[in-house]
Amino acid sequence: MKTTRRQFMIYSASGLATLSLAQQAQAQALIAETEPQAVALGYKALATAVDKAKFPKYADGQICANCTLYQVKSPEAGGCAVLPGKLVAAAGWCNVYVKKA
Numbered sequence: 001m002k003t004t005r006r007q008f009m010i011y012s013a014s015g016l017a018t019l020s021l022a023q024q025a026q027a028q029a030l031i032a033e034t035e036p037q038a039v040a041l042g043y044k045a046l047a048t049a050v051d052k053a054k055f056p057k058y059a060d061g062q063i064c065a066n067c068t069l070y071q072v073k074s075p076e077a078g079g080c081a082v083l084p085g086k087l088v089a090a091a092g093w094c095n096v097y098v099k100k101a
């Protein structure tokens with residue numbers, strides 16, 4: 001069966017759309033606390049789980065959602081400048097926390 005130019009264009013556009021969606025889904029994944037970048041920053045998906053002895057900088061009420069580096073993506077998660085390519089939990093925290101002005 002011979003592929004027409006029109007069919008080729010449709011298949012190409014479809015393939016690119018699928019690839020783009022797959023990349024977006026991968027980029028939108030929540031970072032795991034066990035990932036090396038997260039471990040290095042002391043990231044916890046739930047701020048109340050932070051070990052206060054290990055991270056004395058942490059104070060109650062500090063969460064990613066009120067950190068100046070947080071970029072809202074949804075009510076539960078957002079982007080973070082120090083953990084690029086993944087989402088952090090709105091209720092999370094890491095040792096780079098800077099209170100939003």
Ligand code: SF4
Pocket residue numbers: 043063064065067068069070079080081082083088092093094095096097098
């Ligand atoms: S820098 Fe801020 S937004 Fe990013 S993980 Fe740390 S506390 Fe959360």
